[in-house]
Amino acid sequence: MELGNMQTWVSAALTDEDTCVDGLEGSAMNGKVRDEIRRRVVWVAQLTSNSLALINRL
Template identity: 55%
Template structure:
């Protein structure tokens, strides 16, 4: 499923299976957190040093925080 399809699905959470829909969103966001970890590991194997690596790590940490916050908000949804 593409990112735009996922965003569209998030905007239309309704119906009798809303619990399933929210569980699916939780799975997507959890997968994004896993992808962030995998991405970090991939850079560890490369010989990138200095300022470039610092910028990459800061960006990855920022994405990880945002994704974690998104998962926390999703987990607080009442349905």
């Protein structure tokens, strides 16, 4: 696996997570459910960001 590909894929995952959180803004979903989904996606986004930082140091 090439480093450039890993950077691209992890960066794309981070973008997808941001898009997911943005999509929850206008949702008619129950507030508690929406907040829990947002909390979990933000947690995964933090992990993804950390992963990208580690990959960028390789």
